[in-house]
Amino acid sequence: MASVQISDVRKSFGGFEVLHGVTVPIEDGAFVVLVGPSGCGKSTLLRMLAGLENITSGTISIGNRVVNNVQPKERDIAMVFQNYALYPHMTVAQNMGFSLKLRNANQQDISARVKKAAEILALTPLLERYPRQLSGGQRQRVAMGRAIVRDPQVFLFDEPLSNLDAKLRVAMRTEIKELHQRLKTTTVYVTHDQIEAMTMADKIVVMHDGIVEQMGSPLDLYDKPDNQFVAGFIGSPAMNFLNGHLKSNGQVYVETEDGAKLPLATAPTASDGKPVVYGIRPEHLELASDGIEAEVVVVEPTGSETQIVSRIGKQDIIAVFRERHEVKPGERIHLRPRASSAHLFDKDTGRRL
Amino acid sequence: MSTVQTSMPVQAAAAGEPSLWSRLRANRNWAALWFMLPAAAFLILFLAYPLGLGIWMSFTDERIGRGGIFIGLENYQWLWDDAIFWLSVFNTLLYTLIASVIKFAIGLYLALLLNRHMPFKAMIRSIVLIPFIVPTVLSAIAFWWIYDAQFSIISWSLIKLGVIDHNINFLGDSTWARASVIFANVWRGVPFVAITLLAGLQTVSPSLYEAATLDGATNWQRFRYITYPLLTPIIAVVMTFSVLFTFTDFQLIWALTRGGPVNATHLMATLSYQRGIISGRLGEGAAIATAMIPFLLAAIAISWFGMQRRKWQQGSNND
Structure with a gap:
């Protein structure tokens, strides 16, 4: 050795x-x-x-x-x-x-x-x-x-x-x-x-x-x-990346082009309005009544979990649930990212913020 | 509804007992037979029939222009006491043995060399093939000049270099003549051996050499334990062919020496031609040619049994 x-x-x-x-x-x-x-x-x-x-x-x-x-x-x-x-x-x-x-x-x-x-x-x-x-x-x-x-x-x-x-x-x-x-x-x-x-x-x-x-x-x-x-x-299915801009009026969040507001737990050291990539793993999304609105595209049940591919504006997002949800393609759902598990990257350099 | 019912028994009968013709039509082996027929006809007409005819002729006293009668083993008895026949057998064995060993050694060496990465690899590989693609008679004529008693370029060069002081009688002296025809045969035969062995070498996965390198094998050990054993099946095939071609060689000898001097380079094939065609004694010529068959079968048998012993090539998937 x-x-x-x-x-x-x-x-x-x-x-x-x-x-x-x-x-x-x-x-x-x-x-x-x-x-x-x-x-x-x-x-x-x-x-x-x-x-x-x-x-x-x-x-x-x-x-x-x-x-x-x-x-x-x-x-x-x-x-x-x-x-x-x-x-x-x-x-x-x-x-x-x-x-x-x-x-x-x-x-x-x-x-x-x-x-x-x-x-x-x-x-x-x-x-x-x-x-x-x-x-x-x-x-x-x-x-x-x-x-x-x-x-x-x-x-x-x-x-x-x-x-x-x-x-x-x-x-x-x-x-x-x-x-x-x-x-x-x-x-x-x-x-x-x-x-x-x-x-x-x-x-x-x-x-x-x-x-x-x-x-x-x-x-x-x-x-x-x-x-x-x-x-x-790292991670499967791969992390979702959503393009947007950093906003901070009172609380910090990322706003996508389509106006969806993505929550952040901590304030990054970056200026307001900076173009960023918001990363959230499929397993860190929850179905909720008040989250970001998305349209279901495909539902893939694997038995132990269910993958739901949906669309926020023009961007695809994959969510994985351990529970079995009865959703159908075309249905509108609300997704809530777990803010503490969100990742933020500089859009130009790809570095973590 | 009624029409369906009436037609059903008829269909059942047809399905239960199809005619011979419809059964044959669906039979793949029957179709295969027809597909093989042209090739089989070709082989029978141009290989099996002449071979059979030759063997039959060796039991007759047929001459050119005169049909023969069956004389049993008389031709063979005659050859048994013929010193020239035995000399040709000796010559053929000597020629085959020495030429094949040298061809194998040089061919393997060339193949190993050509298998390395080097500049102009493709060009060098095609140059190596040249002796093989030149028609035998053409190269024999070139060798004839190279070995000429008066104008030999070898003699000329050696005299100029001061190594010898008179021309070498390449094709006039029996030892020199044997060496000369063997050299010419080797020159012609090496490309076949080299290129075929090269093809074999390229089937050996480079990762085996890498694994052996990591296992601590030197260059020689990689050849001894990896290359050589993996190449043996190809070596067996190539050398069988090489031996068969060399044993039955005719063109080169006939163009260079016609069996001379004093029968020193007469091979069984050239002697058979001389007795059978030139002298017109077809029966005797055929007997000499037939006498080659046991030697050829022996060569094939050796490589066949050599190949059968390698268990690692034939393993089934389980047990």
């Missing part, structure tokens, strides 16, 4: 810079998730950490050692690939023991460690099978087994659940988290799925266009997003 320090790392392909100075401190034993839309540079960063890509500038240290010029195999890391990268011509046992074999470990030691890892992952009955005889979830576990056997300083996961179906993904999510709680090895996990990030991480690093937008614990990011990008990225 070791801490990892990523300091002002940049990466260029040809003349094109894809990472613009990324700094991420990772504590020993932490489960850190790098999350962002595709093309944000999260996988590149992970590959640089693994040593599969050169570092253009900045430093990466594992433990207290700068690894910029250290060969991948000397870095003492193990990686799980999106497509698992299992060797098709080797059995499960051979796949898991391959790295030990290359290090000239003796055969008994290899089988003992493979056996132990197989027990952790419930792979024991499959040890003599070939990868193509396994299901997706089993292959995924073999890929993790291959990483565990090496007992590395750091685990790296590159979108490991993307190739699984939705149900299996949820199950494997739990398995990976449980494994981390058991082994306590520092883990860096890359995904584009914010639900995976929220459910698994000790610390989430939200990346976008080659920079870190925000990092923090899942609930920090949910409660206090630094900017409009993070606010929209």
Whole structure:
């Protein structure tokens, strides 16, 4: 186990810079998730950490050692690939023991460690099978087994659940988290799925266009997003954004173009009349008799909750209710945002106000 | 209402027992048979029939212009005691073995080289294919000049460099002649091996190499434990074809040496042509050609059983 320090790392392909100075401190034993839309540079960063890509500038240290010029195999890391990268011509046992074999470990030691890892992952009955005889979830576990056997300083996961179906993904999510709680090895996990990030991480690093937008614990990011990008990225269904202007005559509120008045709990440090974006999560809206008037567009019941897409003037707004409300498309409802849960962003910079 | 009732029994009968014709019309295998017929006719007419005819001919004393009679194994008995036939068998095996090994080694090396990222990759790849697309006889004529006793560019260059002081008799000396035809065959055959193996290399997922790198594999270990085992199915196919082509080679030898000097480069194919067509003893020529079949079957069998052993390729989904 070791801490990892990523300091002002940049990466260029040809003349094109894809990472613009990324700094991420990772504590020993932490489960850190790098999350962002595709093309944000999260996988590149992970590959640089693994040593599969050169570092253009900045430093990466594992433990207290700068690894910029250290060969991948000397870095003492193990990686799980999106497509698992299992060797098709080797059995499960051979796949898991391959790295030990290359290090000239003796055969008994290899089988003992493979056996132990197989027990952790419930792979024991499959040890003599070939990868193509396994299901997706089993292959995924073999890929993790291959990483565990090496007992590395750091685990790296590159979108490991993307190739699984939705149900299996949820199950494997739990398995990976449980494994981390058991082994306590520092883990860096890359995904584009914010639900995976929220459910698994000790610390989430939200990346976008080659920079870190925000990092923090899942609930920090949910409660206090630094900017409009993070606010929209974290949470499902995504946060509603309503354009308007800040007003303060007696009490502070945001007025939309259509004249709807959106309540705020605290007065922001911004001038009157400033164009702002009012952010409110779907779960922080209530049905009321006197709120903002909206016209129902679509009702989506999921059983445990009901999503109602409605329209305030020209702007769509999604609300989620745990209770079952009998509303129909075309009906007019009144929505009341919970003022204490509202977020306010600068319309020009997207920064939190 | 009444019309419906009267027509119902008729329909039921038709549905219960459709005619043979309507059953055949709905049968996909019957349709498939017709679709396969043109290809089958082609193969039978141009492959199976000549092969059968050749084998039959080897049991007769047929000559050009005169029908033969069945003489049993007499042609083979005659060949059994023929030193030149055995020399051609030896030549063919030597030629096939050495040329195939060299073609495999150079082809694999080239494929690994071409699989790397390098400038002008597409152009280099197409240049490698050139020996393969030049008609054999054309390249044989070029080699004929290169190996010419008087005007050989190799001899000329070596003399100018001061390495030797007289021309090398490339096609006149039996050892040189064998080496020369093998070199020409290798030159022609390498592109096929290289390009096919390159295609095979490109099916290997780059992430396997990355995983192996992280597992601590050196360049050599990546080749030994990842590339080579994953390439074996393709190697088996390519080398089977390469061996078959080399074993049955005719054009190159005929254009370069006609089997000389003193039969040193006579292969079974050229000897068969010489005895069968030039000398007109069709039966004997056919017997030599037929004698090649066991060798070819053996080559195919080796690669077939080699391929069957790889369990990892054929696994079913569960158990």
